[in-house]
Amino acid sequence: MKRMMEKNGSVYYVNASSVDILTTCPRKAEYSIKRKMRKEEEGEALVFGSAIHSALETFYKATPGTRTLSEMVEAFNQAAGELHYLPETEKRSVPNGHKILGRYFSTYGNDPWVTYVDEKGPFVERSFELPFKENLYVHGQIDCALQNTETGEVVICDHKTTSSCSDLINRVKPNTQFSLYAWAAVQMGLPVKRVMVNG
Numbered sequence: 001m002k003r004m005m006e007k008n009g010s011v012y013y014v015n016a017s018s019v020d021i022l023t024t025c026p027r028k029a030e031y032s033i034k035r036k037m038r039k040e041e042e043g044e045a046l047v048f049g050s051a052i053h054s055a056l057e058t059f060y061k062a063t064p065g066t067r068t069l070s071e072m073v074e075a076f077n078q079a080a081g082e083l084h085y086l087p088e089t090e091k092r093s094v095p096n097g098h099k100i101l102g103r104y105f106s107t108y109g110n111d112p113w114v115t116y117v118d119e120k121g122p123f124v125e126r127s128f129e130l131p132f133k134e135n136l137y138v139h140g141q142i143d144c145a146l147q148n149t150e151t152g153e154v155v156i157c158d159h160k161t162t163s164s165c166s167d168l169i170n171r172v173k174p175n176t177q178f179s180l181y182a183w184a185a186v187q188m189g190l191p192v193k194r195v196m197v198n199g
Helices: 016-024 026-034 044-061 069-079 081-085 094-108 165-171 176-187
Strands: 005-008 011-014 113-115 124-133 136-148 154-159 192-198
Touching: 016 176, 044 069, 044 081, 044 094, 044 113, 044 124, 044 136, 044 154, 069 094, 081 094, 124 176, 136 176, 154 176, 176 192
Parallel strands: 011 136, 154 192
Antiparallel strands: 005 011, 113 136, 124 136, 136 154
16 A cells, blocks of 8 residues: 555645545544544456556557557556456456457547656656645656657656546545645646546
């Protein structure tokens, strides 16, 4: 589990999740942040989401016209771990992952967005720890920054796997994580004005 909030001397370090919990549910903050009562194991949903992330990372690192579904599927398979043991009927099974990726590729195969590259290389799974105000630092990890090959626009992109699009839409407006990540990207020198949620 990512560190949510910690104190080092008189300096506090927080991430988007801890800020969100602290501002919305004091009881959850008490248990998950203060008492550190959180699940230790990755559930199937997290493994599935991580595998989809790996496939999308492969997709967006390639330029339009050079992307292949087989490379996406291979990246997914390598990250799928225990999901290989799930029956086909499970929504987080490997065959269902392949089906989702097939639909994604057929819809967005020639999408003009590609991974943004700066002096540190491809902007993928980029960690940050930045001063926010006196005695307060924020940290996190941005899924990726993408650049439109036609317009040059740069956006922060966050991949979200969900079984309910309406639930996802309700969770992203407004959203502490995306606001914080957009702010962090600007602090890191990216010309970002928008966030793309890839659901």
